Amino acid sequence: MKHLEGNFNDSRGTEIYYQYWLPEGDVKAVILIVHGLFEHSGRYMNVVNHFVPMGYAVYGMDHSGHGRSGGTKSYIDSFDHYLDALSIYFAEVQGWQKGKPLFLLGHSMGGLIAATFLVDNQDQFRGAILSGPAAKIPDDVNGVTIAIGKLLSKLLPKAGIITLDVEGVSRDPKIVRDYVEDPLTYKGKTPARLAAELLSAMEKLQSNAASISLPLIIIQGGADRLVNPAGAQFLYDTVSSKDKTLKMYEGLYHEVLNEPEKEQVLGDVETWLEQHLKA
Numbered sequence: 001m002k003h004l005e006g007n008f009n010d011s012r013g014t015e016i017y018y019q020y021w022l023p024e025g026d027v028k029a030v031i032l033i034v035h036g037l038f039e040h041s042g043r044y045m046n047v048v049n050h051f052v053p054m055g056y057a058v059y060g061m062d063h064s065g066h067g068r069s070g071g072t073k074s075y076i077d078s079f080d081h082y083l084d085a086l087s088i089y090f091a092e093v094q095g096w097q098k099g100k101p102l103f104l105l106g107h108s109m110g111g112l113i114a115a116t117f118l119v120d121n122q123d124q125f126r127g128a129i130l131s132g133p134a135a136k137i138p139d140d141v142n143g144v145t146i147a148i149g150k151l152l153s154k155l156l157p158k159a160g161i162i163t164l165d166v167e168g169v170s171r172d173p174k175i176v177r178d179y180v181e182d183p184l185t186y187k188g189k190t191p192a193r194l195a196a197e198l199l200s201a202m203e204k205l206q207s208n209a210a211s212i213s214l215p216l217i218i219i220q221g222g223a224d225r226l227v228n229p230a231g232a233q234f235l236y237d238t239v240s241s242k243d244k245t246l247k248m249y250e251g252l253y254h255e256v257l258n259e260p261e262k263e264q265v266l267g268d269v270e271t272w273l274e275q276h277l278k279a
Helices: 047-053 080-096 109-124 145-156 174-183 192-209 231-236 262-278
Strands: 002-009 015-022 029-034 058-060 102-107 127-131 160-163 190-191 215-222 245-249
Touching: 002 080, 015 047, 029 047, 029 080, 029 109, 029 127, 029 262, 047 058, 047 160, 047 262, 058 080, 058 109, 080 109, 080 262, 102 109, 109 127, 109 190, 160 192, 190 192, 192 231, 215 262, 245 262
Parallel strands: 029 058, 029 102, 102 127, 127 215, 215 245
Antiparallel strands: 002 015, 015 058, 160 190
């Protein structure tokens, strides 16, 4: 396997880090990873180690303010910044892998970004995998809380308001420990502006999800404490895709690709990918 990395500037001049892994032989398909909140593209080695030996090329980038990319740590003025950088990187990947089937894999906040990106770009992909997508506003967040959050995002946009429940990442203690000790993950509170932008993006996705019609598989931990599992069900019920699958793994936490049952989950994704390469 070959590992390469580089940087590009988004339309606002922020330096964005990317990396990718190539098989030794021919590339049969491409998986483009869109990572989640507070993490980075290097946390998907389970995906890399499983699929690259099978002939898949795996690409990922670190969002602005995340991992090795520039920008204020875990802060964004607009959700569109994420979409802008993804659009630039996606165009590069298309150029590097001309004619190869492309699959989009988005996790958590990355699932929200990926699903939003699909609304206007789905015809460029063979299919998509959404893992624990942050697609629905949590049930315990009411209208008053949302209004206060939006106001705070204007008055004190960088004020931290929500702390991530690290223990909810995985039931595997090593994964949690690695996350805590990883210098590239963010352990502070979610800035008010970012929280407000994510909520607004969820509202927009709920209005536009029906326009998504490409083949789709959603993988979701039934005991997820970090995103509302109902978001996965909402997407499954709302998208127009005739070819859609929802895998709800009862008892699993947020990062189903990093749970003790990860081989089962990866196997399910593998089966789905292989089926859609033959289609």
